[in-house]
Amino acid sequence: MTIAVHESALIRHFNTRKETLRAWEEKIGCKFSPFRGYKMPDSRLYVEHPEFLDSIVDLVLTNERHIFIRGPVGSGKSTLMLLALRDLPTLADRRGNKFVTGYVGMTGLYEKQMAAAIADSLRVKYRRSWESSQIIEAVAQECLRRYVEERCRTALFIEDVADNQEAAFHKLRYLADLPTEEMIDAYGGALDEPIVTLIMSGTAEYWNAMLNFLPQIADRTEPLDVPPFDDAKAMEFIGRRLAYARGEIDRFNPDDFDIYPFTVEAVKIINTAARGNPRDIRMLARGCQQVAAENFRRFGDPMIGSDIAELVADAYNSILQEVR
Numbered sequence: 001m002t003i004a005v006h007e008s009a010l011i012r013h014f015n016t017r018k019e020t021l022r023a024w025e026e027k028i029g030c031k032f033s034p035f036r037g038y039k040m041p042d043s044r045l046y047v048e049h050p051e052f053l054d055s056i057v058d059l060v061l062t063n064e065r066h067i068f069i070r071g072p073v074g075s076g077k078s079t080l081m082l083l084a085l086r087d088l089p090t091l092a093d094r095r096g097n098k099f100v101t102g103y104v105g106m107t108g109l110y111e112k113q114m115a116a117a118i119a120d121s122l123r124v125k126y127r128r129s130w131e132s133s134q135i136i137e138a139v140a141q142e143c144l145r146r147y148v149e150e151r152c153r154t155a156l157f158i159e160d161v162a163d164n165q166e167a168a169f170h171k172l173r174y175l176a177d178l179p180t181e182e183m184i185d186a187y188g189g190a191l192d193e194p195i196v197t198l199i200m201s202g203t204a205e206y207w208n209a210m211l212n213f214l215p216q217i218a219d220r221t222e223p224l225d226v227p228p229f230d231d232a233k234a235m236e237f238i239g240r241r242l243a244y245a246r247g248e249i250d251r252f253n254p255d256d257f258d259i260y261p262f263t264v265e266a267v268k269i270i271n272t273a274a275r276g277n278p279r280d281i282r283m284l285a286r287g288c289q290q291v292a293a294e295n296f297r298r299f300g301d302p303m304i305g306s307d308i309a310e311l312v313a314d315a316y317n318s319i320l321q322e323v324r
């Protein structure tokens with residue numbers, strides 16, 4: 001028996017598009033699309049934000065406030081958290097305390113899931129049969145032990161804190177308020193500062209909601225706005241991705257790199273349209289790549305100049321306007 005397979009128009013269209021893109025990628029020396037999305041991007045793709053990162057780390061070190069990394073979707077909150085997570089274990093505060101870090105990246109958590117996620121992230125043992133309050137108590141006791149015996153403060157990173165169930169916040173609040181009165185009574189002068197610092201992330205809308213509904217945490221939390229990429233950072237973002245796709249990321253020099261086939265003007269136009277948001281820069285660059293690939297197929301020119309960048313930026317802005 002033979003089965004006739006008819007190539008649908010849709011599949012044909014996608015295959016042609018794929019070949020067109022492939023030819024363009026090959027022309028510019030890339031092994032794959034430089035602007036593909038990653039769940040966990042390679043850290044060599046990160047453009048560093050040294051001043052902003054320092055401001056996060058300094059706040060943690062002084063131990064006066066919790067932190068809320070505030071920014072629109074795609075602005076780089078998670079990336080900054082990962083960079084701060086990388087640095088903290090190598091540092092000590094003015095009293096010589098070191099840091100134990102935990103990272104909760106999942107969202108949509110209920111009370112017990114939150115308690116378990118926190119315990120897991122801080123490598124605290126608990127039994128599955130335990131209630132959430134028992135799990136959090138075990139975490140609190142271990143944070144206390146680490147502080148008193150090992151001179152380690154705990155820095156707990158919580159992603160998109162708004163996207164969890166309300167009950168989960170009470171667990172966070174308990175940790176944010178440590179040490180408890182009983183702990184202070186038991187240890188006296190040895191416990192005169194908070195032992196757990198929360199580093200949360202979320203949008204401005206959620207920060208405002210938190211001010212209204214959770215003033216107990218918000219009042220002791222410093223919101224820090226993720227700075228948008230300036231043009232130099234946008235260039236580096238694109239340069240790193242191109243180098244990565246060419247298999248040359250290990251030789252990347254942030255002071256001297258290539259943005260071919262983009263022109264400097266094109267990157268500036270893209271960054272303006274993206275308002276310095278790295279996720280949007282990536283989407284716009286991908287749009288430019290589509291147009292450039294089609295141009296390359298028809299006319300043999302792979303460049304992305306201001307004409308293509310403007311075309312894509314206009315289309316992007318009108319789509320965004322419809323969404324808003």
Ligand SMILES: Nc1ncnc2c1ncn2[C@@H]1O[C@H](COP(=O)(O)OP(=O)(O)OP(=O)(O)O)[C@@H](O)[C@H]1O
Nearest residue numbers: 041045046047072073074075076077078079278279
């Ligand atoms: N400093 C950076 N260097 C390189 N790429 C970055 C940087 N910041 C963000 N990106 C890229 O931009 C995209 C969005 O970043 P990220 O996920 O960190 O943003 P976010 O603010 O956490 O977004 P969300 O609100 O969706 O959680 C990712 O593809 C990420 O790799």
Ligand SMILES: [Mg+2]
Nearest residue numbers: 077078079159
């Ligand atoms: Mg994120």
